[in-house]
Amino acid sequence: MSVPTEVLQSGPAHFNQTGQFLYYPLHKSSGVIRQELAQKLVKHAEDRAKELGISALIHDWKVCVGTLDGNAPSDDRSYYVEWKNEQGTAISVVGILIQNGCPVLDHGLEIETN
Numbered sequence: 001m002s003v004p005t006e007v008l009q010s011g012p013a014h015f016n017q018t019g020q021f022l023y024y025p026l027h028k029s030s031g032v033i034r035q036e037l038a039q040k041l042v043k044h045a046e047d048r049a050k051e052l053g054i055s056a057l058i059h060d061w062k063v064c065v066g067t068l069d070g071n072a073p074s075d076d077r078s079y080y081v082e083w084k085n086e087q088g089t090a091i092s093v094v095g096i097l098i099q100n101g102c103p104v105l106d107h108g109l110e111i112e113t114n
Contacts, residue, residue, distance in 0.1 A: 003038040003063065007031035009070035029070045037074070037101060038065040044103035045081035045093035052109065058083040058091055075101075080110075088114045 009031075010024035033041075042063060049055040061083035069077040075098060082092040095107025 001039070002035065003042055003065050005033035005038050006064060006066040007033065007070040008066065008068050010068075026068060031070050033065055033067065033074075033079070037098070040101070041065050041079050041081050041096055041098075041103055044096060044106070048093050048106060048109075054091065061085045061091075075099075078107075079103075 007029045008026045009029045010026055013024055014022045016022055042065060046055065049058060062085075064082050064084070065079060066082065067077045067079045077098075078094075079096040079098070080092045080094045081096065082090050084090040090110075090112040092110045092112075093106050093108070094110045095105075096103050097105045
């Protein structure tokens with residue numbers, strides 16, 4: 001099973017007219033997440049979904065693995081696993097950290113609605 005992946009990188013900082021920092025814009029890069037790691041991340045997220053009692057809800061949703069830390073080495077990145085339904089609602093396990101190529105910790109769920 002091939003898992004779709006996306007790697008987002010931050011661009012140059014944006015500031016307002018007074019020089020106050022606003023944000024780093026994110027854009028998709030050509031980078032990919034290794035399939036072996038992507039599958040481990042999905043397994044970790046599926047286990048968390050079972051623990052939280054939502055695995056039946058997301059069972060048929062499309063899954064994607066990604067990172068917002070495309071500028072960092074792969075072992076220093078924070079990853080997410082996102083399930084999205086046809087209506088655009090998404091449930092993600094976010095802030096997944098890895099050690100020696102295996103997920104060891106996450107920062108919980110994020111829910112996005114339209």
